[in-house]
Amino acid sequence: MFMLFIISFIIVPVLKCCGTETSTYTTQYDEVDIKEIMDNERLLVAYIGCLLDKNPCTPEGKELKRNIPDALQSDCNKCSDKQRENADAWIEFMIDNRPED
Secondary structure (H helix, E strand, O other), X not given: OHHHHHHHHHXXXXXXXXXXXXXXXXXXXXXXXXXXXXXXXXXXXXXXXXXXXXXXXXXXHHHHHHHHHHHHHOOOOOOOHHHHHHHHHHHHHHHHHOOOO
């Protein structure tokens, strides 16, 4: 179940700008089409593999992976409304469609 929460943040672009402490995560990736990721098995497996250290990560994936612990620990209090909305959609998708992951 812990992995479900980690994976749920695939679509949450919890990237910190320039590695400095900020009050919110960057919104640079807020417009990522999470439905496209959820509907595309290749993209989905690539993101999951990145987070599980099974596949190489894109630069965005590396930043996401680096910031997931903070987002989980802080209950995503640095997330934008869009990031929270995407996280909720992702969690629902994972529970309904990929509970084994």
